[in-house]
Amino acid sequence: MPELSLSADSRIWSAVPDREHALPWLNDLCEGRDESVIRDILTAAELAVLTREAARSGSVLLLCEPDAGLYAALTLLVPGLPAVTHESDAVRIALAATPSAWEPVAVPFELHGMPAWRLTIVIDDGPNEGAPRVIQTVRAMYIFALGGRLAVAQMSPLPPAASALAMPLAEELLASIEVADA
Incomplete structure (x- = not known):
């Protein structure tokens, strides 16, 4: 895959890391969030990490907008x-x-x-x-x-x-x- 650069809105998009590097990413996703949405964030993040593992050579980004209840992976x-x-x-x-x-x-x-x-x-x-x-x-x-x-x-x-x-x-x-x- 060619080297790509993205100008993503970091308030809603984040690059999904490999599983071994996911803990700091998860902490950043959940930091300052209301307890009521953390479970949804963690579920969406786990699915995004699984998507990244399946994509192997691709890039995966997580769309995480808890206020709207919007979570999706973009591969x-x-x-x-x-x-x-x-x-x-x-x-x-x-x-x-x-x-x-x-x-x-x-x-x-x-x-x-x-x-x-x-x-x-x-x-x-x-x-x-x-x-x-x-x-x-x-x-x-x-x-x-x-x-x-x-x-x-x-x-x-x-x-x-x-x-x-x-x-x-x-x-x-x-x-x-x-x-x-x-």
Whole structure:
């Protein structure tokens, strides 16, 4: 993965460290917080550390906004493949990462002067003998180019309302990425 720099709002975003370096990070996340939200912060942090372990070569950031009850991991991967230039390819990547019976909603935009897509993938619990499909969570995924390479940023699944709040925060963060060593 190329060397990346981010200008994240440190009040809500933090880089997720390896498990062996997590204790000081956890202390910083919980410092000055009301006891009523510490359990949620610790749960979100544990899930983010597990995500970091699974991502191996990617970067993982934790969105932690206890006042809004908003917690999510954003995983950024740059696998060294050519950048995607067509929406259909972005949709194919999104469905490969998060299979869904629903077609992802793709919203094109420009990021760093290149085409990019925000894909919203609905995750439901499926039909239950005549019952309607119920949307449980959605996942926002971003397919874009960094230094001419494919880049994928994926939020952890969130309830629809929380996902709507997290998307602009993620997009602000992604706009701040700079490739230091392409």
